[in-house]
Amino acid sequence: MSELPKQYDPKTYEQELYSAWEKAGVFKPNQTAIKEGKQPFVIMLPPPNITGSLHMGHALQDTVMDILVRFHRMLGQPTMWVPGIDHAAIATNRVLEKQLTAEGLSRQELGREAFLERAEKWYEDTGAIILDQMKRLGCSCDWTRQRFTMDTEYSRAVQEAFVRYHAKSLIYRGNRMVNWCPRCESVVSDLEIQHEQRSTRLVTLRYPLTDGSGAIEVATTRPETMLGDTAVAVHPADTRYTQAVGKTVRLPLMDRVIPVIADERIDQSFGTGAVKVTPAHDPLDAQLGETHKLPIINIIGESGALTEQAGQFAGLSVGEARKAVLKALDEQGVVVSEEDHQHAVSLCERCGTVIEPLISRQWFMDMSKLKSETISVAEQGLVKFAPPRWKKHFIEWMKSVHDWTISRQIWLGHRIPVWWKPGARGTNNEEGNYVVSVEKPEGEWEQDPDVLDTWFSSALWPFATLGWPQQSENMKTFYPTSVLVTGRDILYLWVARMVFSGLELLKDPVYERPAQKDRIPFDTVFIHPTILAKGGQRMSKSLGTGVDPLELIEQFGADATRFGLIYQTSFDQQAMKFDESAIKASRNFVTKLWNIARLIDSVEEKDVPTVADEWIRARSLTVTAEVTVLLEAYKFGEAAHVLHEFVWKDFADWYLEILKVEGSTVVARQVFTHTLQILHPFMPYVTEVLWKHFNQSDFIATSEWPAVEAAGSMAEEPMQYFQQVVETIRSARVLFNIKPNSTVDIYLDKPVFSPAAAAKMTNATLIETSTSTMRHIPLPAGGVIAIGSEEITEEGVRGAEAKLIKEQQVLKSSLVGQEKVLDGMRGKADPAVIAEKEALLTRSQERLREINKSLSLLK
């Protein structure tokens, strides 16, 4: 056994060990275990955006996954963690467009084909930096199975999914109100918009009734849309307008006659209680328009400019039009008043541009059937959530989901497998003039220029990565997967969509998966906490609150970064404020492990087990059981605390101190290597290095998780007494103001199991009989120890007396309180609890007697 270096330097080992694991195929599913029919443990990495780099959220998420994967690997299950990346169409599209802008080119000038070539080159150049960063964290992914959502096979799966959904009428072509981003010139889904409170001007306009009986005043924050008004609506019960319903008004500027309608969806209390209706550019108005069969006048085009329908305002941007329309209205005396108003505007999540609601021909996913089955499996618990409260969120959200707009008007992404008869697309004559097919059909057809929402392809991730739509061996062995680990932000965006995709697309009899449970992509969804900056702000580069995990790895090592992150989390936590001091503390913990190993090496070989050996063995079994249970329950932070305390307090501070004097180095090594094993999922590197150091064959990464056994032991009590004696002597030094480096005489009327260790740990000499000059100190569990030292002066004794009197007083008042509590409990509380309480009281009383006794002995 070679000698360990004095210091542990992570950089010396991390990369080398990682390659060694990879080379040995440690990260691949164990084929023997598969043949033996052991339950596989499978995790699909939520594919990060190819444009991204590792941030703290990833670091936590990846650590959680790696802990699970390493834990289950050690449990002997065939374990597979499939990595991959997402093409992130909208994000990449933006990057490329920026490049073009810099070159003074528009994407139209470049052309679609050249644009896509650039994209491909960009993907190649960028590579998946983030995946390499994961390797530095120590993630044990099976890199031979790495996938990209744009690779040929995957793209094929995406198109196949579209075709199959369409065949089941779950995808349809519709002309409906959508969220349009004028900057992206594309539709975006409900989940890709954000709401923001903004202050704006609420303008009240006066529309004259055509019969000359007055006018109706309507309030609006978007005066320019009045050009597309096709009605004025009021609440049927609103007496102010009863007269007007059924009449018509003359729309200013446009000189159009439009009806006054009544509808219960109008809020009487807002503004004037009357609302202008623009079915083409407002979601509520669209609904009203549908109910009341109102004409739809599109005045805003897809570029964000006003259309021909806007008459004299055609060509203006929305912003320009607002000013111009307002000015024109004002000149005609239509504007009654203006006031400041707070309201929510919809913004494009990607670029922050204000979303224009407009009616457009798009591809939609019909959610009605899909959602009911998804809700049902969640309610039945066929897909589990951890922490469990996310189940409710999931169901609630699913219940309110609308049809999903899946087409996007960008070039990058999976092209929609729909083929049009030339000239048919975008007309009122679409029906029957297209074919849905992965391959181009015979004859003259033009492929739909749109691409699919990135999430449409991500939704297929758990099975498309395993070879779907083929009925592959991988699908049979590894699907459904075990756990999906993710943040709550994509619970709806992604998780929900994977669930219904799996449920629906695996219904085909060829997959032999009639049971819902076999079609749901994962057994459990684990939602980890969101990481915030220490002050509670969102972590972001622009706010300067971001922390780079790679810098932490560089400075403290991967093990410390992982452990520190996990140490700060707890199971039911929604957000975690990141404190770098935890990483530092974990680095110290890694050092502690290192030095423990060095101490074990330096202690002379011996094998005469004492109570301490028995105690630490039992403790280690208990800890193994606890950690196992906690890991199975996704309680990673809690497990980290248990391990930290055991290693530092029990093993290092007590057990090893005793081992220096007597005991068994065999037991020490055994307990320590077991501890390394249960620490391995958290800290893969240092545990692997130390495992090898203690001459263990193979890798700790593939070693067998220690068996969980009952820890029957009689050592607890003598060990506890030993600890009390040592602590009491140490406290007594402070009490009497005795220097730590001067020896004291100690007399114990009840001996400890290892007097030599107790003596060494307290720098004391244990003597056979007490002498008259010795001072007496009570032990917490009863009994008295005598302490003698030349340094005990009258002053020291008086100081001790003062401290004891203080303790006596505290104890006395506590006793009064305890008795009062007990009085209240008698006859009302659970007898067992009362008994427990009484025992506590008795102990306090004994303690008081001891203090009184030692006070009298001090005199």
Added chain:
RNA sequence: GCGCGUAUAGCUCAGUGGUAGAGCGCUUCCUUGACAUGGAAGAGGCCGUAGGUCCGAUUCCUACUAUGCGCACCA
């Protein structure tokens, strides 16, 4: 606006129907060969505010305040 969380030591967080715990930080002492990235001993909290249930509430309930998040078609 509706919904879901959180409020405990200076900081980051556990926890319990019976007068509170950890890590870091702080104070004092210790350079005794595993570790100063260490050891020992300590200080420090009317457990957000106000009510309610109970013999008893930091813990359960209600309201409020602060803070985070999600959802939302108030023109």
